Amino acid sequence: MRRFDWSDSTFDDDHLTETEPNLxxxxxxxxxxxxxxxxxxxxxxxxxxxxxxxxxxxNNGTYQFEYETNASFSDxxxxxDTTWKSRTVVG
Numbered sequence: 001m002r003r004f005d006w007s008d009s010t011f012d013d014d015h016l017t018e019t020e021p022n023l024x025x026x027x028x029x030x031x032x033x034x035x036x037x038x039x040x041x042x043x044x045x046x047x048x049x050x051x052x053x054x055x056x057x058x059n060n061g062t063y064q065f066e067y068e069t070n071a072s073f074s075d076x077x078x079x080x081d082t083t084w085k086s087r088t089v090v091g
Contacts, residue, residue, distance in 0.1 A: 001015045003026045004022075028050055029049050031044050031046070031047045032046040043065065044065050046062065046063065046064055046065065048062045049061065063090050065088055065091075066088070066089045066091065067087075067089075068087050068088075069085065069086045070084055070086065
């Protein structure tokens with residue numbers, strides 16, 4: 001917000017009344033969370049960073065997150081297992 005506010009060379013709080021589409025390119029990060037209750041853990045499903053939001057129509061920097069669990073994982077006591085239990089896939 002500070003970058004937007006300073007873009008007209010004054011700190012005059014004009015970002016408080018600006019629209020979201022005009023502020024997007026100034027954002028350092030944006031996160032979307034599962035909203036419909038399908039994921040009760042409220043994990044991140046989509047993100048972009050440093051204004052790379054695809055605002056120009058391209059998908060330049062938008063990341064999709066998917067969460068997976070390994071049904072074959074076995075939690076055996078007193079052993080070290082290199083098999084993954086759960087993971088996040090970034091696309």
